[in-house]
Amino acid sequence: MVLTEKQKQLIQKIGIANEKHGMQPAAARIIGLLYVSDKPELTFEEIGEALHISKSATSNALNLLMQTDRMEYTTVSGDRKRYFRLKISNWKDGFTKEMESLTNFSQLIMEVLAIRTSETPEFNKSLAELKDFLIFINQELPLLMEKWKKSRES
Amino acid sequence: MVLTEKQKQLIQKIGIANEKHGMQPAAARIIGLLYVSDKPELTFEEIGEALHISKSATSNALNLLMQTDRMEYTTVSGDRKRYFRLKISNWKDGFTKEMESLTNFSQLIMEVLAIRTSETPEFNKSLAELKDFLIFINQELPLLMEKWKKSRES
DNA sequence: AATTTAGTTCTCTAAATTAAGAACTAAAGA
DNA sequence: TCTTTAGTTCTTAATTTAGAGAACTAAATT
Structure with missing residues (x-):
């Protein structure tokens, strides 16, 4: 596994981007490695060697990524x-999941609205607006996915 | 600042939801507090007391939230x-920002595509599809925001 | 001028995260 | 049966993060 400078650079960048989304450093860099690797499937050993991480770190990260x-x-x-490989198609699912966390948040907002004092009409109004926005987004995103699928078919 | 059990519960939930998005615990709970608080504006002291956090933690978290x-x-x-208060309207901006991080990712993917070996046409194809999906989303989200604005006006 | 108030900053510690290294397991091969 | 291989698990150490508490600053009050 010889990596070019550019490949190493991209592994770092992708790693950092994923870390920002809460992923462990080693796991984040493994993702990066598999994006740039000339072989789309790598063994346990190749991964550990390419990234200079120990077997334990490799094992933990890979299992996390599979979970x-x-x-x-x-x-x-x-x-x-x-032979480990990315589930790229799952990025789209990942996007959908991300959106689901929005749904959760909109439910939290509704819980908040349900117990808020009526003494603060203005605040409650902007909270209700936020709730409506979240509901709107939740309705529209599946439609967006539909639209995407259709544009692919044609 | 007397908080009901339900309020405390929601502060926890909102706190955890925000932590998952990379926010510090104290800051995340302050956000929660201001969502449920009967007063939409709280002082430094009230915040620290309500959440049982020290002045230093309160100060750091509030400054982070303002930054x-x-x-x-x-x-x-x-x-x-x-008198500290939430900038609720900024949730929408926050949503937009979140989407911008998608744009960054799609640029990374393009960098990856640019240096990938042509020996892996299938992998490259799904990567290209991912790129197209991200571009699609990036185009559509601003339109979605427009649609939202319009639906509000009427 | 001395004191109080509101908040900041610094130092230190506790807790959580991350990953190394060694010991281990389980299957396959000699 | 002994060894090798592939990967896991356990223990431990290093690093990072979070936050407490005390010392501090700057404005306002007495």
């Missing part, structure tokens, strides 16, 4: 190694 | 206290 459905592996018969 | 444009304060003449 969160961002990676998967295949095996080849007569070979005990696992 | 990130999630809170602001007003003053009343003849009163040295600051």
Whole structure:
């Protein structure tokens, strides 16, 4: 696994971007590695070596990534190694999940509205507006996904 | 500042939701407090007392929240206290910002595509599809915001 | 001038996160 | 059966983060 400077750079950038979204550093860089790697499937050993991380760190990160459905592996018969690869298609699902967290938030806002004092009509009004905005987004995003699918079909 | 059980519960929930998005615990709970508080403006002291956090923690968290444009304060003449309140309207801006981080990611993907080997046409194809999806989303979200604005006007 | 008030900053500690390294397990091969 | 391989788990150390408490500043009050 020889990586060019540019590849290393991108691994860092993708790593940092993912860390910002709450991912562990090692896991974040593994994602980056698999984006730029010339081989789309890498073994446990190759991953650890390429990123200079220990077996324990590699193992933990890979298992985390599989639990969160961002990676998967295949095996080849007569070979005990696992071949790890990205589940790219899941990015779209990931997007959808991100949106679901919006739904949760909009439910929280509704709970808040339900217990708020009526002494603060103005504040409550902007909170209600926020709630409506979130509901709007929640309605529109699935439509957006539909639109995307259709534009692909044609 | 007497808080009901329900209020305390919601502060926790909102706090955790915000922590998941990378916010510091104290700051996240302050946001929660201001959502449920009967007074939409609270002083430094009230905030620290209600959440049982020290002056240093209160000070740091409030300044962070103001730097990130999630809170602001007003003053009343003849009163040295600051009255802190949420910038709720900024949630929408926050949404837009969140979407901008998507734009950044789509640029990273383009950088990746630019240096990828042509030996992996299938992988490259799904990466290109991901890129198109991100571009699509980036185009559509501003339109969505427009639609929202219009629906409000009428 | 001395004191009070409102908030900031500094120092230190506790807790959480991250990952290394070694010991381990389980399957396959010699 | 002994060894190798692939990966896991446990223990420990280093780093980072969060926040308490005390010392401090600057304005206002007495």
